[in-house]
Amino acid sequence: MNILDGRKTAHSFEAKIRAEVTALKEKHGREPKLVVVLVGDNPASMAYVKSKEKASKRVGINGVTMRFPSTITEAELLGTVLKLNEDETVDGMIVQLPLPTHINSDNILNHIAPHKDVDGLSFINAGKLANRQYGLLPATPKGVMMLLDHYKVQYEGKDAVVVGASNLVGSPMAKLLLHRGATITVCHSKTKDLASHTKRADILVVATGVVNLIRGEMVKKGAIVVDVGINRVDGKIVGDVNYDEVKEKAALITPVPGGVGPMTINALMFNVLEAFKNRHQ
Numbered sequence: 001m002n003i004l005d006g007r008k009t010a011h012s013f014e015a016k017i018r019a020e021v022t023a024l025k026e027k028h029g030r031e032p033k034l035v036v037v038l039v040g041d042n043p044a045s046m047a048y049v050k051s052k053e054k055a056s057k058r059v060g061i062n063g064v065t066m067r068f069p070s071t072i073t074e075a076e077l078l079g080t081v082l083k084l085n086e087d088e089t090v091d092g093m094i095v096q097l098p099l100p101t102h103i104n105s106d107n108i109l110n111h112i113a114p115h116k117d118v119d120g121l122s123f124i125n126a127g128k129l130a131n132r133q134y135g136l137l138p139a140t141p142k143g144v145m146m147l148l149d150h151y152k153v154q155y156e157g158k159d160a161v162v163v164g165a166s167n168l169v170g171s172p173m174a175k176l177l178l179h180r181g182a183t184i185t186v187c188h189s190k191t192k193d194l195a196s197h198t199k200r201a202d203i204l205v206v207a208t209g210v211v212n213l214i215r216g217e218m219v220k221k222g223a224i225v226v227d228v229g230i231n232r233v234d235g236k237i238v239g240d241v242n243y244d245e246v247k248e249k250a251a252l253i254t255p256v257p258g259g260v261g262p263m264t265i266n267a268l269m270f271n272v273l274e275a276f277k278n279r280h281q
């Protein structure tokens with residue numbers, strides 16, 4: 001089998017998190033608390049928030065969702081974030097993206113106290129990552145590294161190609177691979193001749209939101225392929241990689257669903273633990 005099984009890996013890691021939560025609760029008298037702030041009723045956001053609630057419950061983290069209508073003003077949302085920063089019982093917080101267009105997301109994210117920023121998206125945590133001083137890391141790239149490490153993937157001297165350059169996934173992903181000794185190429189929507197880059201990849205990570213972007217002929221035989229994409233097509237979830245074609249060439253490949261998604265949630269739970277432990281040191 002050449003599958004990077006995120007579901008199975010996340011499941012095995014959850015047992016570790018659960019045990020650690022139990023031990024921390026005994027020591028400190030309460031479990032770690034995660035607050036997710038959800039604005040509006042975007043179906044994808046509601047589904048992500050639901051899976052965070054479920055995962056928190058499974059591992060014993062106190063997961064709370066605060067819901068606001070999409071008419072909330074930026075000042076009101078900022079006020080909520082500042083209150084959560086001050087709340088001693090809250091260890092980690094997430095403001096679920098995307099936010100309505102009348103709200104400046106960067107402004108909101110940058111007011112989350114860095115030690116509670118379990119999505120790792122504030123400029124402080126992003127800046128730390130850029131300087132190889134890790135604070136809280138963005139959950140998706142962290143989860144991808146946890147999955148690759150679990151399958152004992154070697155990075156040093158490997159050619160790693162990341163397709164997608166967002167602040168959320170592609171850009172931090174490239175930094176993490178670079179820091180582990182891979183040689184990095186980052187491709188994006190303006191890249192000319194995408195295939196000429198992807199064909200050279202020993203490790204290929206794709207995070208674009210473009211269905212079927214990566215076809216079999218664009219991948220080197222024996223490559224390790226990570227598909228971060230989550231796209232809804234005819235009621236089904238598919239990635240950015242044509243799985244049937246690419247699995248014939250890849251040494252290891254993530255399925256969608258069941259690959260990066262569960263690892264993202266898992267990495268988030270680890271971040272909440274880390275935030276809790278940092279506050280109690």
Ligand code: NAD
Nearest residue numbers: 140164165166169188189207208209228229230260261264
């Ligand atoms: P984004 O829209 O912010 O960024 C997309 C990136 O892809 C950009 O850098 C863009 O330049 C690049 N791109 C777009 N079209 C391209 C093309 N034709 N060729 C090359 N590059 C192209 O998206 P994002 O937030 O980074 O998310 C990317 C995908 O990953 C989405 O499908 C999203 O749903 C998914 N996602 C999954 C998880 C998970 O847990 N599995 C987490 C976050 C995001």
